[in-house]
Amino acid sequence: MSATVLVVDDEVKLRGLLRDYLERDGYSVLEAGDGRGALDLAAASHPDLVVLDLGLPGLPGEEVARLLRKTSDVPIVMLTAKASENDRVMGLRLGADDYVVKPFSPRELVARIEAVLRRARGSSTETVAPDSYGKGRLRIDTERREVRSDGRPVELTRMEFDLLAALASRPGRAWTRMELVGRVQGHTFEAYERTIDVHVKNLRRKLGDAPPSTVIVTVTGVGYKLGVDRDVDRDA
Numbered sequence: 001m002s003a004t005v006l007v008v009d010d011e012v013k014l015r016g017l018l019r020d021y022l023e024r025d026g027y028s029v030l031e032a033g034d035g036r037g038a039l040d041l042a043a044a045s046h047p048d049l050v051v052l053d054l055g056l057p058g059l060p061g062e063e064v065a066r067l068l069r070k071t072s073d074v075p076i077v078m079l080t081a082k083a084s085e086n087d088r089v090m091g092l093r094l095g096a097d098d099y100v101v102k103p104f105s106p107r108e109l110v111a112r113i114e115a116v117l118r119r120a121r122g123s124s125t126e127t128v129a130p131d132s133y134g135k136g137r138l139r140i141d142t143e144r145r146e147v148r149s150d151g152r153p154v155e156l157t158r159m160e161f162d163l164l165a166a167l168a169s170r171p172g173r174a175w176t177r178m179e180l181v182g183r184v185q186g187h188t189f190e191a192y193e194r195t196i197d198v199h200v201k202n203l204r205r206k207l208g209d210a211p212p213s214t215v216i217v218t219v220t221g222v223g224y225k226l227g228v229d230r231d232v233d234r235d236a
Contacts, residue, residue: 002026002028003027003028003048003049003117004027004028004029004030004047004048004049005022005027005028005029005030005048005049005050005051006029006030006031006032006038006041006042006047006049006051007019007022007030007031007051008031008032008035008037008038008050008051008052008061008064009033009051009053009056009079010033010034010053010055011053012033015031015033017106018051018106018109019031021106021107021109021110022110022113025110027113030045030047034056034057034059035056035058035059035060035063035064036058036059038050038052038064039059039064039068042068042072042074046072046074047074048074048075048117048120049075049076049077049113049116049117049120050068050074050075050076050077051077051079051109051113052064052076052077052078052096053079054078054079054080054082055081061078061080062090062091062094065078065091065094065095066094066095068095069094069157073157073158075097075117075119075158076095076096076097077096077097077098077099077109077112077113078091078094078096078098078099078100079102079109080099080100080101080102081101081102082101089194089195092195093195093198095157097116097119097120097158097159098112098115098116100112119184131230131231132230132231133168133171133228133229133230133231134215134229134231137149137150137228138207138215138228140164140165140168142165145161147161147164147207149206149207149208149215150208154206154207155206156206157202159184160199160202160203160206162183162184163183163184163196163199163200163203164203164216164226166180166183166184167180167216167224167225167226168226168230170226171225171227171228171229172225172226172227172229173225173226174219174222174223174224174225175222175223175224176222176223177193177194177196177197177223177224178193179223180196180224181193181195181196196223200216200224203216204216214227214228215227215228
């Protein structure tokens with residue numbers, strides 16, 4: 001797989017170990033030992049994915065993630081020694097695509113990187129033609145990864161788009177939170193389940209889906225569904 005991974009960690013030996021494993025699998029690797037260096041390198045080199053340790057000297061990894069998300073949708077895999085559920089949820093809310101707790105298997109980390117990159121490149125989407133819902137109120141183009149609500153373009157993060165695409169793949173079908181986690185993360189993990197509510201809240205705000213929500217509908221005791229039906233006639 002041809003992709004560039006930026007590894008951000010203050011442990012030189014760990015960076016070298018990850019470089020060996022990633023290069024063995026065909027990746028190009030960039031390294032940074034602190035947050036400021038990581039931001040500068042990301043801005044200059046535009047990596048395909050960032051492996052980001054949260055326990056960085058100076059500028060903490062959480063702040064690096066927040067600043068990256070202000071200017072880029074680059075996939076982020078977070079590394080941390082913090083193993084509590086709240087810590088994992090906080091990392092995901094900062095915009096991480098996956099979360100790995102130290103100590104970890106380098107082979108597992110490489111596998112997770114591969115899975116995140118596949119999702120980022122759109123392999124998880126099912127439809128390729130623009131779809132119209134609710135008499136044109138909501139339009140989703142999964143190939144271009146574009147969304148319009150009431151005719152206006154809506155800027156979504158990658159996770160928000162994947163969640164909306166999952167709901168739209170079967171309008172009216174009630175999805176559990178764990179099912180949605182599996183669709184957008186590629187694997188299930190209970191801590192991730194809590195972040196679905198955060199993404200839904202952000203989606204509703206961006207789509208103008210004010211309470212009582214009629215686009216992304218809460219199914220009590222289950223999860224969520226897309227409340228607008230796919231239109232029979234679609235514009236090209």
